[in-house]
Amino acid sequence: MEGVLVVDDDPHVLDLLSLRLKEAGYRVFTASDAWQEMIRAQGLQIGLIISDILMPGVGSGVDALKQLRTLPSISQRLPVIFITGMKLDEARRLIPPDPQVRLISKPIDFEKLRAAIRELTGADRPL
Numbered sequence: 171m172e173g174v175l176v177v178d179d180d181p182h183v184l185d186l187l188s189l190r191l192k193e194a195g196y197r198v199f200t201a202s203d204a205w206q207e208m209i210r211a212q213g214l215q216i217g218l219i220i221s222d223i224l225m226p227g228v229g230s231g232v233d234a235l236k237q238l239r240t241l242p243s244i245s246q247r248l249p250v251i252f253i254t255g256m257k258l259d260e261a262r263r264l265i266p267p268d269p270q271v272r273l274i275s276k277p278i279d280f281e282k283l284r285a286a287i288r289e290l291t292g293a294d295r296p297l
Contacts, residue, residue, distance in 0.1 A: 172217035173197040177207040177234075178253070179225040183276070187220060187253075190280060194295040204229040211238055216248070218291055220283075223254045223261055232264050235271075249290035253278060 178184045201207045205228045221231035238244045254261045255276045272286040280297040288294040
């Protein structure tokens with residue numbers, strides 16, 4: 171699998187996710203808001219985005235996904251795992267139906283994250 175772009179405005183969550191993914195052997199890139207996510211995703215070889223939904227600044231993780239899916243340089247099938255502190259029912263209403271998207275609540279259950287990565291990419295590495 172190509173690299174993983176991890177996006178979260180909370181530096182602790184960003185560091186924890188990045189560390190666990192790197193230790194599992196993934197190539198990890200980071201961004202701290204949706205704007206950086208847009209820029210980084212276009213300039214990198216990524217095969218997965220793991221993103222918070224609500225972040226301060228310009229747009230949400232969902233907004234960034236919608237914009238990325240309009241770009242010819244980004245695959246329409248680029249898998250995304252949203253992580254959120256919101257109630258999952260509320261979060262599901264914000265995310266358009268898409269077979270390439272999964273939703274996981276915070277605090278992150280790393281077994282659920284591993285299962286979502288496996289479902290979307292076929293990669294299966296202990297986190």
